[in-house]
Amino acid sequence: MRAVVFRAPFDVRVEDVADPELEAPGDVIVEVELSAICGSDLHPYRGREVGIEAGTVMGHEFVGSVVEIGREVRSWRVGDRVVAPFSTNCGECSSCRIGLTARCVRGQLFGWIENGRGLHGGQAAFVRVPLADATLGKVPEDTPVEAALFAGDILATGLFAADLAGVVPGSTAAVLGCGPVGLMAVSASLHRGAQRVFAVDPVAERRRLADELGARALGIEEAREELVGSGLDCVLEMVGSPEATRLAVDLVRPGGTIAAAGVHTEARFAFSPGEAYDKNLTYRAGRCSVRAYLEEALELAGGAADDLTRIVTDREVLDNAREAYRRFDRREDGCVKVLLVP
Ligand SMILES: NC(=O)c1ccc[n+]([C@@H]2O[C@H](COP(=O)([O-])OP(=O)(O)OC[C@H]3O[C@@H](n4cnc5c(N)ncnc54)[C@H](O)[C@@H]3O)[C@@H](O)[C@H]2O)c1
Ligand SMILES: [Zn+2]
Ligand SMILES: [Zn+2]
Numbered sequence: 111m112r113a114v115v116f117r118a119p120f121d122v123r124v125e126d127v128a129d130p131e132l133e134a135p136g137d138v139i140v141e142v143e144l145s146a147i148c149g150s151d152l153h154p155y156r157g158r159e160v161g162i163e164a165g166t167v168m169g170h171e172f173v174g175s176v177v178e179i180g181r182e183v184r185s186w187r188v189g190d191r192v193v194a195p196f197s198t199n200c201g202e203c204s205s206c207r208i209g210l211t212a213r214c215v216r217g218q219l220f221g222w223i224e225n226g227r228g229l230h231g232g233q234a235a236f237v238r239v240p241l242a243d244a245t246l247g248k249v250p251e252d253t254p255v256e257a258a259l260f261a262g263d264i265l266a267t268g269l270f271a272a273d274l275a276g277v278v279p280g281s282t283a284a285v286l287g288c289g290p291v292g293l294m295a296v297s298a299s300l301h302r303g304a305q306r307v308f309a310v311d312p313v314a315e316r317r318r319l320a321d322e323l324g325a326r327a328l329g330i331e332e333a334r335e336e337l338v339g340s341g342l343d344c345v346l347e348m349v350g351s352p353e354a355t356r357l358a359v360d361l362v363r364p365g366g367t368i369a370a371a372g373v374h375t376e377a378r379f380a381f382s383p384g385e386a387y388d389k390n391l392t393y394r395a396g397r398c399s400v401r402a403y404l405e406e407a408l409e410l411a412g413g414a415a416d417d418l419t420r421i422v423t424d425r426e427v428l429d430n431a432r433e434a435y436r437r438f439d440r441r442e443d444g445c446v447k448v449l450l451v452p
Pocket of ligand 1: 148149150151152153263264267286287288289290291292310311312313316330348349350351353354357370371372373374396397398399
C-alpha cells in the first residue's frame with residue numbers, strides 16, 4: 111500500500127510498504143477514507159520530539175471503514191465507518207475507568223514506533239487498530255467525513271482544553287495559538303458558554319479564521335497591551351512553547367486557570383513557584399483523552415461541520431504528502447489544515 115513514511119527530520123516520503131495485518135485477537139484493519147496532518151506531526155518532523163524510527167508510517171488522524179476483524183472483536187463488523195482517537199485504549203485499566211483514556215496502561219499513539227515498539231499511523235491506505243472495541247468510535251451516517259476526522263483529535267482536544275481551563279457560561283477566555291487545535295478551542299470555549307473569547311497568534315490568516323469562528327483575534331503584542339489586567343478567567347495555551355506559557359501567566363487573572371494542551375518538551379516551567387503563589391494560579395496540562403470526548407465531539411462536529419471545516423485550506427492526494435508537510439511546516443500560502451486522501 112501507499113503510506114507516508116518518516117525517514118528523518120524534514121524528510122517524510124510516500125512509499126510502498128507492506129499492508130498491515132491482524133496481530134492480536136482484538137485488532138481490526140481499517141481502510142482509510144480520509145487522513146490529515148496534525149501540528150503534532152510537526153514535532154517529529156522538525157526533530158523537536160526524537161525517538162521515532164525511520165520507516166514509521168506517520169499520522170494519527172483518520173476516518174475509514176473496517177475491512178478485517180480479529181476473532182475477539184465484539185463491537186465492529188466489516189463495513190462499519192469508524193474514527194480513531196490519536197491513541198488506543200483498553201477501556202478497563204484504572205486510567206480508562208476514570209475516563210483518562212490518554213493515559214491507558216496499554217495505550218499507544220498511532221504513528222509512533224520507537225525501539226521496535228509502537229504503532230504505524232493512518233496517513234496510509236490501511237491501518238491496524240489494536241484494542242479496537244474500546245478505541246474506535248462509530249461515525250454516525252449523516253456526519254461528514256471531515257467533521258468525524260476533527261472529532262478524533264483537534265475538536266476533542268479543543269473541548270478538553272476548555273474544560274481543563276474551567277470554561278463555564280460567562281467565562282472570559284483567551285486561546286493562545288490559532289493552529290487547527292487552537293481554532294477548535296475557540297469554538298469549544300464558545301460552545302461551553304464563554305462570554306468572550308480572545309485568540310492570539312502571530313499569523314494573520316490564522317487570526318482571521320479565529321475571528322470567523324467567533325473570537326476577537328489579536329497579535330502577541332496587542333494581546334499584551336489589551337489583555338494584561340483585563341481579568342481573564344481562563345487561558346488555553348495551544349502552542350507548546352515557553353514563550354506561550356509566559357504569555358499565559360502574564361494574561362490570566364489572579365485565581366485564574368491556565369490549560370496547557372500544547373505539547374511541551376522543555377525541562378522547566380517558564381514561571382516560578384513564587385509567581386504561581388502570588389497569582390493563586392491553577393496550571394493544568396496534558397494529553398486529551400479523546401475517547402472520553404469522542405461522542406460529544408462527533409455530535410458537535412456533525413452539527414457545525416460547515417463552520418469548523420472552513421479551517422481546511424489544503425486537500426491533497428496522499429502521494430503529495432511530502433510537499434504538503436513542507437507547506438504546513440512553513441505555514442506557506444495560508445496553509446492551516448491539510449487533509450490527505452489515500
Ligand atoms: N494535548 C493534546 O492532547 C494535544 C492534541 C493535539 C495537538 N496538541 C498540540 O497542540 C499544539 C497546537 O497544535 P496545532 O495543530 O494547532 O499546531 P500548529 O503548529 O499548527 O499551531 C500552533 C500555532 O501557535 C502559534 N504560535 C506560536 N507561538 C505563539 C505564541 N507565543 N503565542 C501565540 N501563538 C503562538 C503559531 O503561529 C501557530 O499558528 C501542538 O503543540 C500540538 O502538538 C496537543
Ligand atoms: Zn494530533
Ligand atoms: Zn486502559
